[in-house]
Amino acid sequence: MKKLIIFGLLLLILVGCNQRSEDLEESINSVVEDKSKGEIDVNAYTNFDWEKAFLFTPYSTTESIEEQLETSFKDKSNIHIxxxxxxLVFLNEDEVVQYAEIKRQGSDFSIKETDKEYLTLSEDVISFEVH
Known part of the structure; x- marks a missing residue:
């Protein structure tokens, strides 16, 4: 019985890893659809704990994503193709906790602070330019 309970808890923990945040996706996609802002304050739309967030461009490979994150990541989005x-991949305590697929909608995205490789809670702005 104890083994079954431990297995169940481990399964819940594993299922919780690399969760896709569809609520965040909807919020960000709404801002981009509006086309009047040009910036997204990411932390205003998150409801989970995170320390860093990395933004990956189309065609990013799993290897390059994992290298930048410095941890493993199961890419269910197939961004490499x-x-x-x-x-947008979020880390907390050096582990992936959430990710979001951001629709391009004719836009290009970048981290506002161009010298930064990732977002933080205090510097959480993504810029976008609609073409």
């Missing part, structure tokens, strides 16, 4: 999304 897609040009219609950007991938």
């Amino acid at each position: 897609r040009d219609d999304i950007y991938l």
